[in-house]
Amino acid sequence: SNTPHGLKKLPTPPGHFFHVGREPHKKFTEWARSLGDIYGVHMGQQYWIILTGDKVVGELLQKRGGKYSSRITSYYTYDLLTRGKSYFGCPYNERYRMLTPIMHGALGQRSVKENSKLLDNEFRILMQNLCNASTNAKDGVYPKNWFQLTSLNIITILCLNKRTETVDDPFFTEFKTVMEEHMDLVKITNRLSEFFPIMKLIPNTSLRNKIIANRTKVEAFLGKLIKEVENDKEKKPCIIRNFLHKKDEGILDELDIIYLVDAFFAAGTDTIASSLTWLSATLANNPEVQSKAHQELDRVIGQSRLPEVSDEQNLPYIRAIIKEGQRYCAPIYLGVPHGIEEDDEYNGYHIPANSVVVLNQYGIHMDEKRYENPKEFKPERFLGVTESSAALANRNSENRDHFGFGAGRRLCTGIHMAERELFLGVSHLLWCFRIENASPLGEDGKPIPIDLNKVRLGISVWPEDYRVKFIIRHDNVEKLLFGLSQI
Numbered sequence: 428s429n430t431p432h433g434l435k436k437l438p439t440p441p442g443h444f445f446h447v448g449r450e451p452h453k454k455f456t457e458w459a460r461s462l463g464d465i466y467g468v469h470m471g472q473q474y475w476i477i478l479t480g481d482k483v484v485g486e487l488l489q490k491r492g493g494k495y496s497s498r499i500t501s502y503y504t505y506d507l508l509t510r511g512k513s514y515f516g517c518p519y520n521e522r523y524r525m526l527t528p529i530m531h532g533a534l535g536q537r538s539v540k541e542n543s544k545l546l547d548n549e550f551r552i553l554m555q556n557l558c559n560a561s562t563n564a565k566d567g568v569y570p571k572n573w574f575q576l577t578s579l580n581i582i583t584i585l586c587l588n589k590r591t592e593t594v595d596d597p598f599f600t601e602f603k604t605v606m607e608e609h610m611d612l613v614k615i616t617n618r619l620s621e622f623f624p625i626m627k628l629i630p631n632t633s634l635r636n637k638i639i640a641n642r643t644k645v646e647a648f649l650g651k652l653i654k655e656v657e658n659d660k661e662k663k664p665c666i667i668r669n670f671l672h673k674k675d676e677g678i679l680d681e682l683d684i685i686y687l688v689d690a691f692f693a694a695g696t697d698t699i700a701s702s703l704t705w706l707s708a709t710l711a712n713n714p715e716v717q718s719k720a721h722q723e724l725d726r727v728i729g730q731s732r733l734p735e736v737s738d739e740q741n742l743p744y745i746r747a748i749i750k751e752g753q754r755y756c757a758p759i760y761l762g763v764p765h766g767i768e769e770d771d772e773y774n775g776y777h778i779p780a781n782s783v784v785v786l787n788q789y790g791i792h793m794d795e796k797r798y799e800n801p802k803e804f805k806p807e808r809f810l811g812v813t814e815s816s817a818a819l820a821n822r823n824s825e826n827r828d829h830f831g832f833g834a835g836r837r838l839c840t841g842i843h844m845a846e847r848e849l850f851l852g853v854s855h856l857l858w859c860f861r862i863e864n865a866s867p868l869g870e871d872g873k874p875i876p877i878d879l880n881k882v883r884l885g886i887s888v889w890p891e892d893y894r895v896k897f898i899i900r901h902d903n904v905e906k907l908l909f910g911l912s913q914i
């Protein structure tokens with residue numbers, strides 16, 4: 428049917444957006460990969476546009492970035508949960524343009540370079556933890572906690588020079604409880620108040636109460652950290668201190684700081700931890716990929732020192748594993764929805780103002796036209812790709828490696844930090860260990876492959892609990908991890 432503008436209405440996707448039932452993940456992913464380039468769907472009062480083609484993402488989110496870089500705010504998950512202060516929920520307005528250079532300053536390439544030693548150190552400690560954990564657990568481990576501890580430490584060291592030693596530390600437990608609930612609350616299904624605005628008027632819904640309770644916990648948790656910096660007599664430099672200077676200059680207020688720090692915790696911890704949790708399972712299922720990586724590492728680096736950042740350019744297979752991981756088992760399926768505030772037209776279709784625009788990363792990553800046999804984990808497909816995801820993200824969308832970091836002006840602010848962390852994580856893991864599937868044996872006498880269709884859906888997607896062993900590859904691993912840094 429035609430719209431009032433004489434333009435065509437976008438086609439509606441097959442099936443329904445929310446997939447419930449016995450296998451919601453499988454149903455959802457099959458649906459997501461079946462979609463054509465662009466669809467529109469009414470979600471109650473709100474209109475959602477789903478982009479599943481690399482080209483249309485380039486045309487709209489990248490080339491028309493000035494229009495497609497907003498966020499459509501949600502009463503429950505933005506106004507109530509973050510008092511309208513969330514950075515990644517912020518519409519593309521004056522406030523966003525004021526905050527963005529501050530965030531880029533904290534997370535840009537320069538910051539990654541300056542914090543190089545810190546990052547190296549954290550990944551060495553991660554390997555120590557995996558060594559210890561794996562030696563102590565004869566049935567294997569689910570490594571999620573240690574990956575979360577590492578990604579948390581990187582954020583807390585950058586933000587306030589704080590690190591946590593073990594996964595048993597009460598701070599780690601508090602972080603997990605408060606932030607997991609926080610991230611769970613921003614999920615799409617909690618945008619009900621936009622789909623059905625009458626929800627805004629109901630005073631005591633359990634969702635409203637949960638959101639306010641969580642907001643109180645998040646603000647107390649992050650407020651305490653900010654106080655630690657304020658009370659630090661040595662005045663050590665850190666990101667929160669920079670934010671506090673901006674407060675003194677009247678640029679930021681107290682809540683701005685809380686919710687900028689929230690963005691680091693919410694966006695910069697689980698994404699990395701989930702990527703490494705996925706990759707460990709995927710590598711355990713693909714021993715031949717590990718063998719090739721081991722050969723490359725032994726040839727290029729040898730067995731007498733740990734990988735370093737300067738090795739990256741000489742490790743094409745490791746780089747390819749990382750890119751394939753971000754495609755095959757990306758931690759985010761539907762990105763963070765963009766929004767468009769004014770009417771637009773695309774290929775004769777009407778794009779109504781105030782639509783939510785969703786980048787269907789999962790669908791694009793499983794597109795057979797883009798990736799041959801997309802359901803296979805095949806790092807080889809990226810062997811010829813020498814550039815970082817950050818560099819490729821700003822070029823022609825059809826030549827991008829993957830869309831894991833989003834697109835356009837809202838591209839992941841932490842992309843440089845993330846790529847560095849993934850390189851250190853994956854190169855260290857494979858230099859130190861052979862990751863062995865420790866699932867029970869099947870009828871053929873081999874461990875049953877880890878079922879990567881069993882997932883926990885949320886803003887970040889996690890594989891269900893699985894068991895792997897981190898088997899030390901050679902004598903120098905322990906010497907280097909626990910002893911001298913060079914042998």
Ligand code: HEM
Pocket residue numbers: 514515516530534690691694695696698699702758759762763764765786831832833834835836837838839840841842844845
């Ligand atoms: C593998 C790791 C990561 C993945 C896959 C990832 C992915 C994403 C995605 C999909 C978005 C939304 C982009 C869009 O709207 O188009 C995003 C936004 C963001 N990410 Fe990341 N991210 C990762 C790591 C990090 C890290 C380590 C940090 C910071 C320390 C970070 C900070 C942010 C911030 C602040 C935003 C909000 C950008 C905005 O709204 O303008 N991310 N990320």
